[in-house]
Amino acid sequence: MAPDPQDDATVTDESTAVDDGAPAEATEDAVDSASAPNPVHEEMAALLQAGGLGGDSVARSESVFDDYVVRVANRAWRHAGEIARDALECDYLSFIAGIDWAPAPKEGGEEASGDTSQPAQPTEMTFGAAGSAGRFQVFAHVQSTRRHWGLTLKTDLDESAPTVESWVPLYPGADWHERECWEMFGFVFEGHPSLRHLYLPADFEGHPLRKDFPLLARVVKPWPGLVDVEAMPGEPEAAADTETAQA
């Protein structure tokens, strides 16, 4: 991702023209479609096409700040990885992880009980760069140590039975990343040598990073800020201010 003259999205000097020319804050989809296209990303797109990843395998692709995000179909996941590794010379696997786009269930809402224990997130399900077909996605980032560029690949997973092909035959390092992803989200990676727990004990039930898995620390004990109503010494009944403005 080397900065080049035509790309005025270099972040060193300008504080305003950060992205590809389009004003960003008003629209709900702040990740813009490339109006001033990034030549590096165009080259990558061309190489991907030439390598065989095209047509209906690619759902959508976007340039997001300095990153190129390509969303591929589920059946083309390993194929996409192969092309990234061979045609784009991306020999370096940065990570493979999952996203759960469902909004976190929250009883009451912020105004109702003054519960500021967690930031209120929007209650409708919206998706990010390159969109999504449903609740679950797997995304991976690979880089090239020679061409000095990187690529983020995303794919959609079926909500009822999330499975996708494993990248272990392509990048041996995918082993641990996919184990973590399975453990945290429940995504099954076909072809993985041994999908077992990485961080959590072997008998752990549930998939913690899913949005419907509660943060157990908050369930076990309420957030201390909420119940901090101890009166100051000398003052009769001052309800202590829970932090409404976090700066």
Place this chain on the structure above:
Amino acid sequence: MSTERMVATDQLAPEALHHLADAQINVELDTGDMILNLGPQHPATHGTLRLVVRLDGERVVSADPVIGYMHRGYEKLTEFRTYPQVTTLINRIDWLSSFANEVPFMDAAEKLMDIEAPPRAKYIRTILTELSRIATFLLFLGEMGLQVGALTPAFYGFRDREHVLNLIEAVTGGRFHPNFNRIGGLKDDLPWGWVAECRSVMDIVFEACDTFEKLVAGNEIFEARTRGIGIIPADVGSSYGMSGANLRASGVDWDLRRDGPPYLVYPELDFEVHTHPDADSFARYIVRLEETRESARMVLQCLDALPSGPVMAKVPRIIKVPEGEVWVETENPLGQMGYYVISKGATGPFRVKIRSASFSNVSILPWLLRGVFVPDVITILGSLYFILGDIDR
């Protein structure tokens, strides 16, 4: 020895009796492999890493790292925090160079909010990042000697690191978890007299590097223990996601400060990226030694070019980051650390994927440790230089 294979003397064939003295011993010694648990409490595993190794005598047949003893669930926790609160969390990922952990996240939030930190803040951020790199590497240079058995360099490493930590404390108020970054800049400006103090500490750092070069890297036994140990070819390393000094010691000329998207003031600094052709533990030591010197030079350059001005941009009181996604990765002391921040326009992030360097560095251990001796396992663990908080998040 399994008893089924031992034959009674009177049942041996006559020609076997010829070698009767050896017969019992030479009957296929069925030695079993020994399973040894290195950790989670062990002085050499840098924290709560557990390595279950199968040993054949003193050789490792297979090794399986078991991690997660320090898993704190950061990615889940970030979904319950506002952006400024996340800084206190991510400080503690790599606790030896905590300032450097905050930088990519701050960069990500600032990109999404379309805010830029003022130049002075960027310079100070660069200085503090490089200082934390020096602090971490001085510790590494000392404790690498400890891994191979030399007790003394570890103390020298800690002693010299104290000077750097005092500097960081003078600015931020905290030696280990400064929590000094704010979205849009820094919490405070530098104290009076700090710049001169910093220059004198850099002299100490140069001296310390020279000492380590002579005392440790120049020691014949240290070389005998680290040369040729733990060789990681460049393509294997990058396919596992190994990064930082580890990958540069395998000959890969790749440093995000120079080759990645520009961040902080690195485009304006003049520095070299050091690589080493052998990919062994000694190479990793030498690369980090050179990088410490390079960091000290970078700090001096930043001090010379430090502009005046505010350290904080105009930022709304309640920080709400607009909807968007961004991936920011920086060259941290342990390797490449990145944050993929997905925001939905709230005061806190929707999902943060923390890509930590040591996670990938340690994932290479099952491949790397086959066939090495037990003492070499310790040397390799020391040379890869991981922090448990970075692995386990």
Place this chain on the structure above:
Amino acid sequence: MELLALDIGWGTTLAIKTIVVLIIIPTGALILGYVFLLKMMSHMQSRLGPMDPGGFHGWYQLVGDGLKFIQKEDVMPAQADRRVFAMAPAVVVLSTFLIFAVIPMGPDLVVKDLDVGVFYALAVSSLSVIGVLMAGWASANKFALLGALRAAAQLIAYELPLLLAVVGVVVQAGTLNLQGIVTAQQDGSIFGFSGLGEPFILTQFIGFALFLVAAQAELTQTPFDMPVAESELVSGFMVEYTGFRFLFFFIGEFGTAFAFAALAATLFLGGWAIPGVEGDWANILGPFVLFAKLMAVAFLMFWVRFTYPRLREDQLQSLAWKVLIPLGLLNLVLTGVFKVAF
């Protein structure tokens, strides 16, 4: 016997000698431990070491440590072999005490003036190998076992360079008797100048170097401390030992260092002999002279210990078999040639 013009019976003599040896070893271990382990190591590492116990630079630290160890609970792993586990430290310490039975501290101050003193000293110092193996095996701990097996291989391998170094001295002195060796150094002359005697370090410098290296290995000190590799096995064969038994190992380690330093001082530096002092004065000053010389040797040994990293087991073995033993043999040949020729 006649000592300072007093007539003492053999029973009293035996009692005195036993008590002296029993006191000297722990005291010597204590002094070596304090001076070198606590103070010298600390100063080399830019720190102070103990300063409080006892007021003056913490001299009481090790005494306090010893008392602390004695009053600790005796913990034994459930699966350990109880009798072997208990006996192992005793075996190690026994060999230390036995070495000191032949080291002369003055012309008449020797517990037993054996004609085969050198042979006896080396033989007895090898007993500790058995103790180490017993400790490692009986601990029912894989780390301890690894340490003990490494120790067995190492200690046996380094017996030979030790022996070869000493044999050079024996050839030059013409006797195995330690008192005789000291006398030979006292009465010798350097190129005709007999004022300083002839400490064998001048001619047996190869032997001295070999002895130091081999002694370092025999004591399982860095660079040869694989059996006790602190950052790997955390104490190796001693890992399951606590309290009183660990104190025995500690005394054994430093007491043996004391004994080997004394042996080196006797064989190479002239032992209790000082030029110009004879007879009764030598009996009074002898122990102090020997002490000073052995402290110098111990300084070298500990200095190396705190500087160098440790060699891996196979590197250690190849050093012993491929480098030190040929050097020792060369030393022997040269000594023999020079002895006959001059």
